[in-house]
Amino acid sequence: MNAPLKSSALAAKVGDVDVITIRRDFPILNQQINGHTLAYLDNAASAQHPQSVIDAISRYYQHDHANVHRGVHTLSQRATEQYEGAREVVRQFINASSSKEIIFTRGTTEAINLVAESFVRPRVKPGNEILISALEHHANIVPWQHVCKYTGAILKIIPITEQGEVDFAAFEQMIGSRTKLLALTHVSNALGTIVPVEKFISVAKRLGVPVLLDGAQAVPHSSVDVQKLDCDFYCFSAHKLCGPTGIGVLYGREKILNAMPPWQGGGDMILTVSFEKTTYNQLPWKFEAGTPHIAGAIGMAAAIRYLQALNMNHIAAYESQLLHYATEQLQRISGLRIIGTATHKAAVVSFVMQGIHPHDLGTILDSQGIAIRTGHHCAMPVMTFFKIPATARASFAFYNTFAEIDQLVAALHSAREMLM
Amino acid sequence: MDLKELYRDVIVDHNKHPRNFGKIDHADAHADGHNPLCGDQLTVTVKLDGDVISDVKFEGSGCAISTASASLMTEAVHGKSKQQFNSLHDQVHDMLTRHDSTIDPMSLGKLGALSGVREFPARVKCASLCWHTLQAALQNQNQLVSTE
Numbered sequence: 001m002n003a004p005l006k007s008s009a010l011a012a013k014v015g016d017v018d019v020i021t022i023r024r025d026f027p028i029l030n031q032q033i034n035g036h037t038l039a040y041l042d043n044a045a046s047a048q049h050p051q052s053v054i055d056a057i058s059r060y061y062q063h064d065h066a067n068v069h070r071g072v073h074t075l076s077q078r079a080t081e082q083y084e085g086a087r088e089v090v091r092q093f094i095n096a097s098s099s100k101e102i103i104f105t106r107g108t109t110e111a112i113n114l115v116a117e118s119f120v121r122p123r124v125k126p127g128n129e130i131l132i133s134a135l136e137h138h139a140n141i142v143p144w145q146h147v148c149k150y151t152g153a154i155l156k157i158i159p160i161t162e163q164g165e166v167d168f169a170a171f172e173q174m175i176g177s178r179t180k181l182l183a184l185t186h187v188s189n190a191l192g193t194i195v196p197v198e199k200f201i202s203v204a205k206r207l208g209v210p211v212l213l214d215g216a217q218a219v220p221h222s223s224v225d226v227q228k229l230d231c232d233f234y235c236f237s238a239h240k241l242c243g244p245t246g247i248g249v250l251y252g253r254e255k256i257l258n259a260m261p262p263w264q265g266g267g268d269m270i271l272t273v274s275f276e277k278t279t280y281n282q283l284p285w286k287f288e289a290g291t292p293h294i295a296g297a298i299g300m301a302a303a304i305r306y307l308q309a310l311n312m313n314h315i316a317a318y319e320s321q322l323l324h325y326a327t328e329q330l331q332r333i334s335g336l337r338i339i340g341t342a343t344h345k346a347a348v349v350s351f352v353m354q355g356i357h358p359h360d361l362g363t364i365l366d367s368q369g370i371a372i373r374t375g376h377h378c379a380m381p382v383m384t385f386f387k388i389p390a391t392a393r394a395s396f397a398f399y400n401t402f403a404e405i406d407q408l409v410a411a412l413h414s415a416r417e418m419l420m
Numbered sequence: 421m422d423l424k425e426l427y428r429d430v431i432v433d434h435n436k437h438p439r440n441f442g443k444i445d446h447a448d449a450h451a452d453g454h455n456p457l458c459g460d461q462l463t464v465t466v467k468l469d470g471d472v473i474s475d476v477k478f479e480g481s482g483c484a485i486s487t488a489s490a491s492l493m494t495e496a497v498h499g500k501s502k503q504q505f506n507s508l509h510d511q512v513h514d515m516l517t518r519h520d521s522t523i524d525p526m527s528l529g530k531l532g533a534l535s536g537v538r539e540f541p542a543r544v545k546c547a548s549l550c551w552h553t554l555q556a557a558l559q560n561q562n563q564l565v566s567t568e
Contacts, residue, residue, distance in 0.1 A: 355436075357483035359458045360427075363540060367423045375458050389459035389481050418427055419435070419484060 005325055007402030014398050015314035022310070022399050025050040029399060036369025039404040044189050044217060044348050044395030045373050047242045049303070056302035057244065057295050067291055069268060083294050086301035087284070093304045094234065095225040096251050100283040103250040103257070104297055108216040109139040111235035111250035112183070114287060115212055116143035118263040119233075119256065120181050126152030129178045131209075133158040133166045135188045135195070137379040140214045144183060153180070160385060164191040164340035168199060175207060182211045186218035190379040190393070191340025192323075192348025194218070201230055210256070216240055216248075220397070221319055221346045223312040226251050238296065242397075243303035247296030250287070257283050264289040315398045319347040322396040326405045333412055339391050347396035350377075353412065356419050358392040364415040365392075370408055425536035426543070427484065430492070435484035440477045440494035453480075453553030453565040455545055460486045464553045471501045473558075478550060485543050489534055490550035496531050502558050509551050516544050 012019035023029050028048050031038050040048060060082065066075035068083045084099075091099045105111040120130065130144045134157050141155075148155050156179075158171045166184070175182065182204045187194050197213055204211045212233040218224060219236040226234050233256075237248035252260075262269055262280055266289035271279045280286050307315065326349050330336055335354035353361065362374035373393045376383045383389060394408060447465035454461050462480030466473060476497060478490040493512075497505050508528075515523045515535050525532030537547045553565045 357481075357487075359460075359483035359543075359546065360485070363426065363543060364423060380459075383459065389461065418423065419432060 005328060007325065007406050010321065010325065010402045012318075012401050014310050014318045017310065017314075019318070019399060019401055023401075025052070025306075026399055027051060027054075033369040033371070034367050037407075039370045039400075039407045041394040041396060041400065041404065041408060042371045042373045043220075043397040043400075044192075044240070044377075044393065046239045046245065047220060047397050048399070049242055049244075049299075050306050052306050053243060053299050053302045057299045060295050060298050065294070068294055069285070079294055082298050082301075083292065086297035089301040089304050090249055093224075093308070094219070094249075094251055095227055097227060098254055101251055101254050101257065103252065103284045103287045104292055105235075105248045105250050105287075106246055106293070107237040107239070107248035108214060108235045109143075109237075109248075111233075111248055112139055112212065112214065113143045114250055114263050115233050115235075115252070116147050118260045118287075119210075120144075121147045121151060122261065124151045124153040124180050127178065128153045128180045129156045129176075130154070131156045131158060131171075131175055131179050131182045133171075133184055133195070134160045134381055134385055135164070135166055135185050135191070135193060135379070136183075136214070136381075137185070137189050137377065139216075139378070140183055140185060141381070144181075154178075157381075160382075163342050164188065164193045164382075165342045166193075166195050166200075168196075171200060172203060175203060175209060177207070179204075179207070179209045182209050183214070184211070185214045186224075187215075187221070187346045188340070188379075188382070189217045189348070190377040190382045190391070191342065191350050192217075192345040192395070193340055193342040194222075194344040194346055196344070197229065197231070205230060217346060217348075220307075222316045232256055238300035238303060241300065241303050242306060243300035244293075244296045247293045247300055249300075254283065257287070260287075262286050262289070266290045268292070310398065318398055319396055322400055322402070322405065323347040323349070325402055326394060326396065326408075329405055329409045330412075333409065333416075335416070336412070339386050339388065348393060349395075350391040350393045352388055352391055353416070356415055358390045360419060361392045361412070361415055364418060365408070365411045368407070368411045368414070370404075370411055372408075422539075426540055428533045428536060430530055430533035431484060431488040434488035434491040438478075438487050438491040440491065441479055442477045443479055444475055444477050449557040449560060451553045451557035451565060453549045453556075455482075455486070455549050456566060458483065458546065460546060460549055462486070462490055462550060462553060464490075464550065464557050466554070466557050471503075473497050473500050473502075473505065476554065482549070483543075483546050485534075485537060485546040486549055489547040492531055492534065493550050493554065496529065497554065505558060506555070509555055512551055513548060516547050 064078040066079045068080040087099045210232040213231045215236040234251040239245040269289040339350045358374035444465040448468040449466040460482035467475035525535040
């Protein structure tokens with residue numbers, strides 16, 4: 001075995017920027033939890049916010065708030081400009097060809113539900129199939145179960161391997177003329193597996209099967225180009241991107257979105273309403289009924305600008321160093337088993353420790369200032385596959401340090417001493 | 421927040437060596453409990469002699485708090501009538517959940533070791549799941565008990 005890496009010997013830098021400098025942008029990180037410096041390692045559940053995001057939201061409420069798309073007065077115009085400006089920031093971020101293809105939703109879950117109800121449900125017939133993988137979290141399972149329940153369509157699950165990778169050979173056997181949608185996670189929240197979605201999409205395209213990608217865990221950690229991916233839908237949430245909760249994005253190909261009926265009815269999504277007939281607004285507003293989460297969109301745009309200033313490729317490179325270091329250190333703990341050992345992973349380490357339930361680990365780590373997620377990570381079928389009730393999951397962001405991983409490892413040793 | 425208050429020696433011991441772990445064949449009553457938040461799952465089986473609990477076992481998987489609480493419970497309720505169980509259930513519940521609880525943990529014997537749980541609100545459901553499950557079994561509600 002090679003000599004272990006030492007955290008002190010590793011340079012914590014995102015591109016040219018010291019992580020210590022980056023951490024000053026995140027006020028929440030500078031606090032003590034139970035008498036210890038906070039080590040926030042639950043970023044796959046929700047990431048923290050830089051001051052620039054907090055300021056953008058606060059400035060909007062202090063100076064610019066009014067309803068959008070409906071006032072001639074100055075504040076309404078400012079709010080509208082910022083809200084629509086946020087849409088353009090998102091468009092550039094994922095390289096969509098038009099801002100009409102960017103629909104603001106409450107988050108990934110709502111984006112998937114929108115596609116399920118407006119695109120898939122009207123198109124499928126009994127015996128048609130919807131294809132997902134065994135890696136999916138509940139948001140990319142339950143909406144399809146709903147569609148199947150009401151249409152007689154069948155939900156098919158592509159199996160995963162012991163490493164936690166989606167079985168491509170099995171997928172090739174399963175996709176066919178009955179398949180009406182492939183809905184696939186881009187990065188697994190429970191295991192960190194980066195799914196090589198390009199391969200899957202290319203098969204689906206050849207067969208004319210539309211593809212939805214759940215990008216909730218991918219967008220914060222890599223640069224995503226929806227045109228290059230050639231997917232039909234891409235869904236993600238702002239709060240995993242250092243933005244606010246309650247706002248997310250559905251990207252959809254313009255041609256497809258145009259052909260879809262509105263999902264929810266209400267204000268903003270109409271052009272004219274009478275009791276006899278309503279005409280619908282054009283894209284993207286057709287899918288944004290009611291007053292939207294204006295501050296959320298503005299906060300998300302500020303978060304994207306912050307990440308872009310750091311550079312998504314530099315973020316990915318540093319997080320990959322964190323993953324490598326954490327994997328190496330955790331593997332040295334006896335009785336610890338890492339769940340999910342895919343060749344390509346985002347900075348997520350899910351693990352179990354012999355004789356210690358993840359829930360107890362969560363409490364013991366919290367007492368030492370370390371925040372990790374314990375449980376099934378809203379991916380119960382993944383837990384069932386590995387025959388475990390739950391895992392402990394440390395998930396990293398670009399503001400985490402190698403020293404925090406040392407803090408985690410020390411706390412895991414103390415948990416063993418306490419409970420074994 | 422002192423972890424030693426939560427993971428007292430009695431708790432650690434009952435987690436490592438759970439008492440009455442298993443299943444009673446031909447049980448008079450049983451119920452399943454589930455905590456969807458953390459995945460804890462347990463099944464309680466009971467043998468009754470009239471109104472009296474003559475044997476009780478549990479099986480399943482859970483955290484140290486949930487396992488120790490179930491193990492301690494099976495010891496404590498042996499030989500108790502349904503009414504006595506209900507009274508004990510209420511006292512334990514009070515001790516687990518109320519900061520102003522007037523229950524003296526010492527009066528509950530080994531069960532008193534569970535009193536540290538109330539300082540850890542996220543863990544109260546772990547300790548109470550088995551108690552709710554046994555209560556459901558005794559009320560002949562052979563159904564799934566969920567903490568959510």
